[in-house]
Amino acid sequence: xxxxxxxxxxxxxxxxxxxxxRAILGICSSLAVTxxxxxxxxxxxxxxxxxxxxxxxxxxxxxxxPHRVRMLVQTLVIAAYVIFVDLLLQAYMPDISxxxxxxxxxxxxxxxxxxxxxxxxxxNPPIPAMWDGFFAGxxxxxxxxxxxxxxxxxxxxxxxxxxxxxVGFETWTIMIMPPAAFFIIGSMIWFIxxxxxxxxxxxxx
Amino acid sequence: xxxxxxxxxxxxxxxxxxxxxxxxAAYEAFKAPIQDNKAxxxxxxxxxxxxxxxxxxxxxxxxxxxxxxAEGAIGGVSETAGQKVLAHQEGGQPVAYAVPFEGAALWGSxxxxxxxxxxxSATTGLVFxxxxxxxxxxxxxxxxxxxxKWRGLPLQSGVSLRYGASDxxxxxxxxxxxxxxxxxxxxxNKVLQEVVFPGEVK
Numbered sequence: 001x002x003x004x005x006x007x008x009x010x011x012x013x014x015x016x017x018x019x020x021x022r023a024i025l026g027i028c029s030s031l032a033v034t035x036x037x038x039x040x041x042x043x044x045x046x047x048x049x050x051x052x053x054x055x056x057x058x059x060x061x062x063x064x065x066p067h068r069v070r071m072l073v074q075t076l077v078i079a080a081y082v083i084f085v086d087l088l089l090q091a092y093m094p095d096i097s098x099x100x101x102x103x104x105x106x107x108x109x110x111x112x113x114x115x116x117x118x119x120x121x122x123x124n125p126p127i128p129a130m131w132d133g134f135f136a137g138x139x140x141x142x143x144x145x146x147x148x149x150x151x152x153x154x155x156x157x158x159x160x161x162x163x164x165x166x167v168g169f170e171t172w173t174i175m176i177m178p179p180a181a182f183f184i185i186g187s188m189i190w191f192i193x194x195x196x197x198x199x200x201x202x203x204x205x
Numbered sequence: 206x207x208x209x210x211x212x213x214x215x216x217x218x219x220x221x222x223x224x225x226x227x228x229x230a231a232y233e234a235f236k237a238p239i240q241d242n243k244a245x246x247x248x249x250x251x252x253x254x255x256x257x258x259x260x261x262x263x264x265x266x267x268x269x270x271x272x273x274x275a276e277g278a279i280g281g282v283s284e285t286a287g288q289k290v291l292a293h294q295e296g297g298q299p300v301a302y303a304v305p306f307e308g309a310a311l312w313g314s315x316x317x318x319x320x321x322x323x324x325x326s327a328t329t330g331l332v333f334x335x336x337x338x339x340x341x342x343x344x345x346x347x348x349x350x351x352x353x354k355w356r357g358l359p360l361q362s363g364v365s366l367r368y369g370a371s372d373x374x375x376x377x378x379x380x381x382x383x384x385x386x387x388x389x390x391x392x393x394n395k396v397l398q399e400v401v402f403p404g405e406v407k
Contacts, residue, residue, distance in 0.1 A: 035341040066213040073220060080224040084231055091235040094242040098347070176342070177381045 006131055013135035020143040020185070021192045025111040030144055031181040033103055037160050040148040041141065042096050043103055046085055048137025051113045054078045055121040055133030062122055074117045075108075082108045112136055147184050151175045247334060248274075254303045254320035254332040255293040256356065277302055279321070285400050286316065292323075299323045304400055308392030311384040313337030319396050321360065331355035331393070343385030351379055362402040365394045 004012075019025045026047070033039045054077050058065070065073050086104045089097035097104065107113070116136050121129040152158055155175030157165025165171070174180050245263060248270040252258035261269060276283065277292025279302045284290060286307035292299040303318040315336050320329035331352055338344045345351055354376040358366065368390065369375035378386035 032339065033341060039341055064216070066208055066216055069213055069217060072217065076220060076224055080228055083228055087231055087235045087239070090242065091238040094246060098246070173380050 004128060006128075009128065009131050010135050013132060014139045014142060018139045018143060018192070019112045019115065019136050020140055021189050022196075023112075023115065024189070025115050026140050027185065029103065029106065029110060030140075030147060030185060031178045033100075034144050034148040034181050035151045035155060035176050037145060037148045037152050039100065039103075040144040042100060043107075044137065044141025044144045046089075046100075046104065046107055047110055047112065047140055048134050050078065050081045050085060050107055051116055051137040052130050052134030053081050054113055055116050056126050056130035057081075058117045059121040059124060059126040059129035070122070071114070071118075074114055078113050078117070079108050112140055143185075143188070146188075147181055150184055151180055155180070250332040250334045251291055251303045251318055253352075254318035254330040255291075255301050256320060256329045257293065274303075279304060279400060280403060282400055282403075285396070291318075293329075301329045304396055306392055306396045308388060308395065310336065310338055310388035310392075311343055311382075312339065315388065315392055319393060321401055325360060325362075325401055327360055328355055328358045338382070338385045343379065343382040345379045345382065346385060346389055351377070360397065360401065365397065366390060 013019070017023065020027065020030055029043060029047075033043045054074070057077050058074055061073070082105065085107070086097070089100070089104060113133070116129075116133045120132045124132070149159065152160075152175075153164065154172050157163060157169060157171050172180075245266055249258055249261070249263075249266050251274060252261065252266065252270060255274070257269060257273060258266070273293055273295070274291050275294050276289050277294075277299050279290055282290060286305045288305035290305065291303040293301040293303070301320055301322050303320050305318055306316070308315045313336070315333060317331065317333035317335070319331055321327075322329055333347055333352075336344065336347060338346060358376065359374055360366075367375060368378040368386065370377045376390075378390075
């Protein structure tokens with residue numbers, strides 16, 4: 001297989017195969033942390049960082065990992081990086097660490113990371129695997145930012161904590177709560193899938 | 206290449222050892238800044254509960270803390286929730302107390318300080334040093350909007366606090382986080398009943 005160009009890799013992970021919208025992975029955290037943009041951004045970057053590094057490591061070891069226990073090894077490597085990120089945040093960004101609290105630890109269970117390890121890092125060289133993981137994380141970050149923008153503006157009347165509610169708009173409590181993300185993600189998936197289906201139909205002709 | 210059980214076993218032991226070693230090394234390397242941050246956060250929290258932290262830079266916290274905060278006792282109680290009661294002293298006289306508390310919230314325990322004026326007439330502030338609530342929902346008890354409403358609430362012996370959004374003399378709960386908000390209220394009322402006004406309301 002010819003190596004995928006980095007630009008194509010980026011485009012694939014950000015848009016055509018976006019992990020949240022096309023693979024429906026990482027939904028749990030997309031529902032939970034997206035009511036403020038700041039939390040979404042830090043969470044997204046944390047996932048991008050961990051996915052990139054774990055894909056790099058797992059890809060570098062892909063020829064020595066016994067196939068039967070590869071998932072155990074993936075979990076181990078991912079967990080190690082997550083703990084590392086947690087320590088890093090505690091040491092140098094204590095405020096954000098305090099705010100994200102349990103969610104840093106929960107990066108381990110983000111399906112995107114293991115999904116990338118299984119689907120890509122396992123059968124590709126380390127450097128492309130690293131970019132693939134990192135871009136998949138960025139695609140996740142982008143979706144989180146879009147959802148949290150909608151939720152924060154309608155729910156709190158703020159953007160990154162700055163007040164943008166100049167007209168006395170009555171904020172919607174539902175937007176702060178997880179069900180709002182359900183509706184937003186659902187609508188986004190609907191839109192993207194319908195477009196993809198249309199495109200596939202056009203190509204089939 | 207077909208690999209046997211022994212290879213698999215040795216591989217798992219080896220990779221686990223390598224990762225554990227790497228994490229232990231990282232932990233050692235970050236230990237000093239993490240502990241400094243924790244100490245700073247604790248001192249800042251106490252100053253916040255006493256209403257003394259406004260505009261303080263991180264570098265000034267330790268100085269102000271050493272100058273104004275000392276161990277104290279409220280109604281003869283010098284230790285609550287396993288921690289020392291602290292007092293804001295001016296000229297050797299206590300002005301306010303920071304009472305450590307501990308309680309159970311929705312997902313985990315809750316720790317922090319409740320600041321009370323020395324004459325027990327009002328609160329000076331509320332702060333959490335540990336909470337494990339859902340970020341963005343219950344976790345918002347840690348935001349200024351929530352905490353600031355706990356400043357200067359009139360206290361009265363025998364009267365429990367309750368939430369009331371439109372009353373400036375009452376705190377306001379977090380929307381969408383009823384369980385966490387109730388847990389905070391329960392914890393604070395317990396502190397009021399057991400430490401601030403002991404033996405008056407059962």
